[in-house]
Amino acid sequence: MRAHASIDTAWSLLREALSTPASPDTKARLEALDEQLAAFVRASPGALESVMLAGVDELASSWKRLLPWARLDGESSRLAVLLTRTPPGIETRDILLPSGPTLERTLQVMEPLAMLRVFAAARRKHPRILSEYCWRQAFDLAAFFVQRAEPDALDRVPRLLPDERDFLRSLATGEPLADILPDNVHDMTPEEIASALARYRSVTVEELEASLRPGRLSESGFLAPGERLGEVILRDARTLHRLGVRRHELARKLERIHQESLEGTLGPPWRYDSTAYLGHQEDPFHTLDVYEIRQQGAHDFELFHTGLGPETVLRSGDLLFTLIRRACFFEGAVQHRIDPEKAVRVLGLG
Incomplete structure (x- = not known):
């Protein structure tokens, strides 16, 4: 994607990528979308992430049935697909993660703090998607962004709950969950x-x-x-x-x-x-x-x-x-x- 491509175009391509079922017939198109989106993110840092934060509800409005276990009664699989792409280096412990488009190139270049804010907004506004159906894959992806972010990034995401912050820190660092009460x-x-x-x-x-x-x-x-x-x-x-x-x-x-x-x-x-x-x-x-x-x-x-x-x-x-x-x-x-x-x-x- 050219650097001067519009944010509207990038948003449209992202929605297409998240609404396209993975198959041998769509593999080439999905890879092309990933390359175009990654190019836009590199050329316009933070722009797509900001639109994603504002458009969490729109991402969750699709009725596409991409995931066999994500029939969400009005909430969509589109947000689930976005937040369950697990990049290399993050172990996925849940067997529910389907094969499909990974948006690997795009996720690797997105701004970590901004994506953690997208995650937190999705967690608060559409809890069924990130609770009952694919919560662990979503937290694995969020931990990937924690690993790439500044050390204080989680403290700058106000919509995360306290125990969510501790869980993400442990996933990202491998350290035990922090104490809740002090020594004294x-x-x-x-x-x-x-x-x-x-x-x-x-x-x-x-x-x-x-x-x-x-x-x-x-x-x-x-x-x-x-x-x-x-x-x-x-x-x-x-x-x-x-x-x-x-x-x-x-x-x-x-x-x-x-x-x-x-x-x-x-x-x-x-x-x-x-x-x-x-x-x-x-x-x-x-x-x-x-x-x-x-x-x-x-x-x-x-x-x-x-x-x-x-x-x-x-x-x-x-x-x-x-x-x-x-x-x-x-x-x-x-x-x-x-x-x-x-x-x-x-x-x-x-």
Whole structure:
């Protein structure tokens, strides 16, 4: 495409590319469209991205049935096609990604921050497209732009939710999800603790606590009826502080024992019995399913210290490792709670 080609022409070509089913008969045309669009983006930095941001609704208005799993009742597959093109270098973990036009050349030259804003606008305005149907491929593509963007780019995309930012950072860098609560949680008030977690989850404290009750996010729940989230966490944080043990140290020890058990290398004084499930328990502090990041939430376990009595056995699930590390959450008076003082004894940390 010539450098002086109009933005209207580029927009038309983009819409054509996203509305053309991939087949041997259309391969040459799709490659030509990709080359033309990439040339326009190089010659006019930011122009097409700005029109895409303004035209998110138009991208979502097509009734083309390009993807067999994207029949969206009025929302379109066109936006899904745009936001599920996975460039080289980003691993796609979802088997739903169809073969088709990748727009590889175009995506490689688009302005990363602008495309992250397009992603965030699409996520807010058309959640079904990026939630039920192809959310993981879309986040993989967004992570590709995070890798190419300035370090503070995610903080400059105001429409992203807090947990979405953390998830994208982890996808892009391979680092663990960041802590939600600070190290000195023992110095906070119950209200500050609950409010911080609710903000992270983008709900009210009341909504968050209701979701943690039995029968909501999990059958056994994370909080017993009548318990308050901030009070439960503060009590356990103060217990750890009194014992001189950091929650990160405790979570790392549990994770190491779990991993050594899976590898068959765990020795005395611990015995660790675990049960694996085909499904997994989602993290209650996320709007997203972040299981892929840490692979925690699919095992229940019993941990014994052979030098202590049977009453000191720890019974829980491996999702607790993440909940402890990120939020000092040992759960309330429910099935999978671990008492932090007992955990310190069994793990030999005290």
